[in-house]
Amino acid sequence: MSLVVVGSVAYDGVETPHGKVDRMLGGAATYIALAAAYFTEVKLVGIVGEDFAQEDVDLLASRQIDLAGLDRVPGKTFFWAGVYSHDMNERTTLQTDLNVFAGFDPKLPDAYRSASYLLLGNIQPALQKSVRSQMNGVKFVGGDTMNYWIKDYRGELLETLKEWDFLLINDSEARMLSGEHNLRRAAARIMEMGPRTLVVKRGEFGAILFTPEFHFMAPGYLLEDVFDPTGAGDSFAGGFIGYLAGRAAGSIDLEALRRAVIYGSVMGSFCCEKFGVDRFRTLTHEEIEARYQEFKTCTSF
Amino acid sequence: MSLVVVGSVAYDGVETPHGKVDRMLGGAATYIALAAAYFTEVKLVGIVGEDFAQEDVDLLASRQIDLAGLDRVPGKTFFWAGVYSHDMNERTTLQTDLNVFAGFDPKLPDAYRSASYLLLGNIQPALQKSVRSQMNGVKFVGGDTMNYWIKDYRGELLETLKEWDFLLINDSEARMLSGEHNLRRAAARIMEMGPRTLVVKRGEFGAILFTPEFHFMAPGYLLEDVFDPTGAGDSFAGGFIGYLAGRAAGSIDLEALRRAVIYGSVMGSFCCEKFGVDRFRTLTHEEIEARYQEFKTCTSF
Numbered sequence: 001m002s003l004v005v006v007g008s009v010a011y012d013g014v015e016t017p018h019g020k021v022d023r024m025l026g027g028a029a030t031y032i033a034l035a036a037a038y039f040t041e042v043k044l045v046g047i048v049g050e051d052f053a054q055e056d057v058d059l060l061a062s063r064q065i066d067l068a069g070l071d072r073v074p075g076k077t078f079f080w081a082g083v084y085s086h087d088m089n090e091r092t093t094l095q096t097d098l099n100v101f102a103g104f105d106p107k108l109p110d111a112y113r114s115a116s117y118l119l120l121g122n123i124q125p126a127l128q129k130s131v132r133s134q135m136n137g138v139k140f141v142g143g144d145t146m147n148y149w150i151k152d153y154r155g156e157l158l159e160t161l162k163e164w165d166f167l168l169i170n171d172s173e174a175r176m177l178s179g180e181h182n183l184r185r186a187a188a189r190i191m192e193m194g195p196r197t198l199v200v201k202r203g204e205f206g207a208i209l210f211t212p213e214f215h216f217m218a219p220g221y222l223l224e225d226v227f228d229p230t231g232a233g234d235s236f237a238g239g240f241i242g243y244l245a246g247r248a249a250g251s252i253d254l255e256a257l258r259r260a261v262i263y264g265s266v267m268g269s270f271c272c273e274k275f276g277v278d279r280f281r282t283l284t285h286e287e288i289e290a291r292y293q294e295f296k297t298c299t300s301f
Numbered sequence: 302m303s304l305v306v307v308g309s310v311a312y313d314g315v316e317t318p319h320g321k322v323d324r325m326l327g328g329a330a331t332y333i334a335l336a337a338a339y340f341t342e343v344k345l346v347g348i349v350g351e352d353f354a355q356e357d358v359d360l361l362a363s364r365q366i367d368l369a370g371l372d373r374v375p376g377k378t379f380f381w382a383g384v385y386s387h388d389m390n391e392r393t394t395l396q397t398d399l400n401v402f403a404g405f406d407p408k409l410p411d412a413y414r415s416a417s418y419l420l421l422g423n424i425q426p427a428l429q430k431s432v433r434s435q436m437n438g439v440k441f442v443g444g445d446t447m448n449y450w451i452k453d454y455r456g457e458l459l460e461t462l463k464e465w466d467f468l469l470i471n472d473s474e475a476r477m478l479s480g481e482h483n484l485r486r487a488a489a490r491i492m493e494m495g496p497r498t499l500v501v502k503r504g505e506f507g508a509i510l511f512t513p514e515f516h517f518m519a520p521g522y523l524l525e526d527v528f529d530p531t532g533a534g535d536s537f538a539g540g541f542i543g544y545l546a547g548r549a550a551g552s553i554d555l556e557a558l559r560r561a562v563i564y565g566s567v568m569g570s571f572c573c574e575k576f577g578v579d580r581f582r583t584l585t586h587e588e589i590e591a592r593y594q595e596f597k598t599c600t601s602f
Contacts, residue, residue, distance in 0.1 A: 216600070224485050
């Protein structure tokens with residue numbers, strides 16, 4: 001079934017202990033779409049400026065990602081630059097130029113409105129809500145948010161979450177949103193806000209899926225080299241929702257959700273192996289399946 | 302098969318956000334022995350002072366723990382006091398009185414020397430080596446160490462590790478010992494030092510078992526309330542080695558090692574549910590098996 005992905009399409013400048021790239025394709029929606037496209041048909045909604053390169057359009061199009069919803073407007077594409085600490089557990093933002101992204105007010109093309117799955121990347125909660133309302137009969141909707149919206153747009157965010165089926169956030173965001181330090185209690189609080197499926201991402205320590213019925217814990221894949229963690233969380237989201245919309249053929253039962261978390265972890269782990277989206281230029285379905293099996297071997301007893 | 306456990310037997314003063322206890326039974330060997338005794342026959346080696354209470358002797362004896370190797374000498378028992386941070390991720394030591402533990406020079410009773418399993422708690426590496434040499438035909442030997450020995454007694458520690466089959470340490474110790482930040486590479490280095498089985502404990506994030514052939518990742522159990530994390534790592538060690546020596550009936554194949562890590566996690570998680578060793582006063586075999594099954598449910602896909 002088809003999946004609508006909404007969020008930032010950007011250029012990033014990234015420095016890690018393994019090197020430095022001044023400008024490369026980035027943005028949450030880009031990572032989500034590229035990861036999800038391995039599993040299902042993706043329709044992208046975003047905004048870019050006149051500087052958005054044809055080769056980047058070509059990469060997305062080569063994955064059969066529908067770009068009817070990618071607005072190109074006068075001005076420059078969103079640019080972000082950051083540097084990672086030596087152990088890559090901390091990231092410092094050096095530059096954020098919203099550029100055309102400041103005026104992002106997503107309007108879905110008609111052909112998008114009947115999609116069954118909707119993933120809302122980390123944008124202003126009111127915009128996420130507006131996109132949700134443009135969909136007809138969506139089956140499974142949710143997305144991401146961040147500390148800024150949780151703190152300063154709490155009311156708006158809570159209104160938005162009421163209509164979501166799932167939420168994917170990291171552990172510190174889960175604690176901030178719920179006001180609970182303990183993750184199990186934090187999850188219980190958040191599930192009362194709307195989303196009955198919650199995925200708490202814990203970076204190198206993996207992810208936990210919570211539903212009112214059970215929880216499921218996936219370890220983080222042990223990489224020998226993390227080249228660039230940028231986009232890993234978004235690639236996780238893409239693998240998670242892409243698997244559900246595509247390979248799981250519309251099933252969102254507990255078994256499908258477990259497998260979706262593992263596919264999310266698989267895609268997040270591959271993302272870190274090269275700079276930016278580079279790993280997705282060469283990643284094959286066979287590699288994805290092999291790593292999925294590796295997760296099974298590393299966790300079953 | 303029987304297991305010899307060597308290490309500190311102490312009194313602890315502990316303050317956590319859930320309360321404060323001025324003086325209670327503690328020490329690495331105490332936790333290890335109490336946890337392991339659920340699975341196998343334990344022979345304890347330690348030293349206590351004249352103040353060591355009969356009720357604490359009785360608790361250990363009630364678990365059929367052999368106390369022939371528990372020396373009682375003039376003076377006071379080792380005392381440690383510490384306070385945990387609000388999120389319990391940090392611990393500050395307030396007081397360390399080694400007392401009689403300063404003169405600890407373990408001599409194994411004759412009846413201990415033919416045991417098949419030996420777990421050396423965190424004591425000076427030369428003492429660990431001396432105990433190892435007192436054993437005849439031990440089958441599986443290993444233990445714990447800490448940053449102090451890794452930094453200031455490195456040569457001595459490396460000599461000791463050469464004769465070990467397994468090592469249980471936490472992630473920061475693994476990084477310090479190997480000089481590698483990446484855990485996969487850190488593990489490879491450490492396995493070259495002697496122990497072919499390495500368990501890296503990651504606190505609330507679980508544990509990873511490494512052997513030259515494979516690795517296995519166990520999540521941390523999601524507790525709703527962590528009352529007191531003191532002794533959790535030692536209880537993990539006790540569950541791990543106790544299962545191997547007892548329930549696994551001498552098998553140390555890859556399947557047994559995986560299950561041992563889960564039993565370690567089970568025992569570590571129970572330890573945190575009450576202050577000090579209190580949870581082990583009431584813990585039943587049925588509760589242990591139920592939590593083991595819960596680990597399966599939370600991780601299988």
